[in-house]
Structure formats: structure tokens, C-alpha cells
Amino acid sequence: MSTSGPAVQQQTATYVFAVCGHIDQGALATLPGLGENSPVRLLPFGTLTAIVQHVEAAHFSEDAWRERLSDQRELERCARAHHDVVSAAATRGPTVPLPLATLYRSDERAGQVLQQDADRFHNALRRIEGRVEWGVKVYTPTTPPRPAPPAPATSGRDCPSSGDGRAYLNRKRGIQKRREQHHDEALRTAETVDTALGTVAAASRRLRTHAQELLEPGRTQVLNAAYLVDEDRTDDVARTVQELRRSTGAEIEMSGPWVPYSFVGEV
Numbered sequence: 001m002s003t004s005g006p007a008v009q010q011q012t013a014t015y016v017f018a019v020c021g022h023i024d025q026g027a028l029a030t031l032p033g034l035g036e037n038s039p040v041r042l043l044p045f046g047t048l049t050a051i052v053q054h055v056e057a058a059h060f061s062e063d064a065w066r067e068r069l070s071d072q073r074e075l076e077r078c079a080r081a082h083h084d085v086v087s088a089a090a091t092r093g094p095t096v097p098l099p100l101a102t103l104y105r106s107d108e109r110a111g112q113v114l115q116q117d118a119d120r121f122h123n124a125l126r127r128i129e130g131r132v133e134w135g136v137k138v139y140t141p142t143t144p145p146r147p148a149p150p151a152p153a154t155s156g157r158d159c160p161s162s163g164d165g166r167a168y169l170n171r172k173r174g175i176q177k178r179r180e181q182h183h184d185e186a187l188r189t190a191e192t193v194d195t196a197l198g199t200v201a202a203a204s205r206r207l208r209t210h211a212q213e214l215l216e217p218g219r220t221q222v223l224n225a226a227y228l229v230d231e232d233r234t235d236d237v238a239r240t241v242q243e244l245r246r247s248t249g250a251e252i253e254m255s256g257p258w259v260p261y262s263f264v265g266e267v
Contacts, residue, residue: 020089219251
């Protein structure tokens, strides 16, 4: 949670969802925000505008927020409400989302702190104007396909021999080699997809792949990436992904368009 200054006992605080240029208050009129019985509204600072809401300060204290983090349903509710406000603003123009639970003691303090980052906000708004984010995830089988079983021995001997030992070692080496080849092929697939989509995107960002225990059994995520794409190139992205599915044989998931969360920088 982002705060400003030492914790103090007070009734309300200013929650900041996002920063944008000019926006009509009407775009936010029907949004409940975090449901704190206070309207989502605009807070001008310099030549920019913050989208804010008064919230009960006690609901966002360190202890209260820690409790929310431990409640998955409540955390998802807050995240969805935050995203809904950001998305509504983004339909009216470039919008820089702020992290969940960005909080200040007052409107005045929020404006002062945000103004200190005005140059960074302007840079981010220029970078994302007219562009959206597409997410792409690539999966490959966790293990390589099994080779055909070896032909049965025809020597007629029932007792193990040194040849049997060598055959066993060769099989073990073969399994290891296939695993290494499978791993290398998966990495090449990820690079192929990332390079191809990079030719369509204005910018790209590789994200951390999901841990194996979070995935369905039998598949491994080899690429988790975000691409900043001009709004009029959506068809190019879809066409490129479809071609990559055919050429690589990999499972490729495409999602979006999203507000460019991955390309606004740390603000």
C-alpha cells in the first residue's frame, strides 16, 4: 500500500486509481469504485488529472490491508473495482494505472506527491497513447514424447549379461538426451514466438512464467509476455499468433486488449 507520511488517526483518505490527461467526469459517474459511499471523481494537478475517491482511512490501515490480503475474495473484489475504474478512464484516452491501494492523507497531499512525478506521467501517457496491451502465453508438453520400444532380444538367453547393462545405460542416456533436446526446442519456440510478435508490437516485455504447480499437469509455460500494440494492428497480432500456432505446433494463448499496465513504468 502506498501512503504519504506517518500513519495518523483520521476519518477519510484519498485513494488514487490512475492518472490521465483531460477526462470528462461523466465517464466515471456510474462507477461505484471501492463502494465507500463516496463518488469516484477527478483531482486536477498541474496539467494532469488523477482519478480518486474518498475512502474510510481505517479500511486501508496497515492492519486492515494485511487482513484483506489474506482474504482472497475481498482482495479480488478490490482488484476488480480498481481495474473497472482504470478501464473506464482508458476508454476516453491514455491512462496510467496506479498500483492497488495507492493512498494519501488528503487531496492536497495526493496532488503534491503526484505532481513530483508529472514528467514521468507525461512520458508514460505519450508512450501508450493509441496503443493497447496484448498478453501472450506459450505452453509445451512437460515431457518429450516417448520413443518406440526397443525390439525384444533374440539371443534366447534368460540370464542378464553385460550387454543388458550397457543397454540399460544407453536407454538412460537416451532419456536424458531427449529431455535436453525437448527443453532446447521449448526455448527455441518461445524465442520464435517472441521475435515474431516483436515485429508487430511497438514494445514488448517478458514476464515471469507461472510455476509448474499452478499449471495443468502435462504442460509447461515457456513464455509469458506482454506486447504494446497500436490499436489499428489488432488484426496483425491475431494473424501472427494463428500463423505461429500452425508453424510451431505450440499451445499459444492470446488475451486482450488490456490497459497497458505493463508499459507505464514505475510511478
